[in-house]
Amino acid sequence: MDLFSAMDVSGSALSAQRTRMNVIADNLANAETSRTPAGGPYRKKEVVFGAQPVPAFAELLRGIKAARGGVEVLAVVESPAPPRRVHRPGHPDADAQGYVALPDINPVIEMVDMIAATRAYEANVTAIQAAKAMAQKALEIGR
Amino acid sequence: MAEITIGPIEGPAPLPRTTGPARPGKSFGETLSESIAQVNELQKAAETAAQDLAVGKSKDIAQTLIAIEKASISFQLMMQVRNRMLEAYQEVMRMQV
Numbered sequence: 001m002d003l004f005s006a007m008d009v010s011g012s013a014l015s016a017q018r019t020r021m022n023v024i025a026d027n028l029a030n031a032e033t034s035r036t037p038a039g040g041p042y043r044k045k046e047v048v049f050g051a052q053p054v055p056a057f058a059e060l061l062r063g064i065k066a067a068r069g070g071v072e073v074l075a076v077v078e079s080p081a082p083p084r085r086v087h088r089p090g091h092p093d094a095d096a097q098g099y100v101a102l103p104d105i106n107p108v109i110e111m112v113d114m115i116a117a118t119r120a121y122e123a124n125v126t127a128i129q130a131a132k133a134m135a136q137k138a139l140e141i142g143r
Numbered sequence: 144m145a146e147i148t149i150g151p152i153e154g155p156a157p158l159p160r161t162t163g164p165a166r167p168g169k170s171f172g173e174t175l176s177e178s179i180a181q182v183n184e185l186q187k188a189a190e191t192a193a194q195d196l197a198v199g200k201s202k203d204i205a206q207t208l209i210a211i212e213k214a215s216i217s218f219q220l221m222m223q224v225r226n227r228m229l230e231a232y233q234e235v236m237r238m239q240v
Contacts, residue, residue: 001215007209014205128209135216142223 005068006131012052012070018074018118020047022129024110031105034093040101044079079104175224182217189214 023045032043054072081104089098159175192210195201 004213007213011206011209015203018203018205044219067172125205128212132212136219139219139223143226 003131003135009070009122010127016071017121024114041083041101049072050074158190185214185217
């Protein structure tokens with residue numbers, strides 16, 4: 001049924017927004033992390049969304065795949081912003097001048113991103129509910 | 144002198160049958176049982192998704208609920224079709240003879 005592909009598209013968006021939420025939580029948790037396994041301070045991560053590839057015309061024609069679209073997380077990239085330097089002479093990761101390199105993460109920006117992710121998630125849930133309501137309205141024709 | 148062979152006159156080509164199925168396709172029964180099989184597949188998918196979520200194999204609540212909703216809507220559609228068919232049958236059975 002075609003309404004189901006609308007639900008699949010919104011479902012892919014729900015998964016993508018959940019990944020975004022995980023990345024934001026990771027950024028908030030590591031806002032003060034000065035040491036990582038890779039070396040240096042933690043770096044802010046950001047998700048890159050991409051439209052899901054539309055299947056080839058031949059596949060569409062033969063009905064192997066449906067043209068549905070959707071979104072997917074292409075990559076989680078690290079921000080190239082230089083770390084901020086905070087004067088903490090007693091810190092074990094402090095350099096010769098007593099400065100510690102901390103990730104360039106602004107908790108306020110992370111909170112705003114979190115609100116945006118939550119709202120986007122809600123919007124997609126509403127889209128799924130609308131698709132469902134449409135299907136059920138269509139079933140009422142026969143009632 | 145070249146010989147010209149004249150073939151026998153053939154009878155008229157058989158006309159396409161007007162009765163029976165207009166084109167070779169699936170019968171209503173086949174279509175119906177295919178649809179019911181699809182509904183069954185969606186029900187199975189929903190059950191698997193719910194099971195995976197309960198066991199912890201999957202952590203995607205949204206996809207699980209979408210699978211359950213799909214199963215529910217397709218089942219409702221199947222029930223509507225079944226009700227229509229049964230009504231038609233009963234209508235025929237009530238016919239005065």
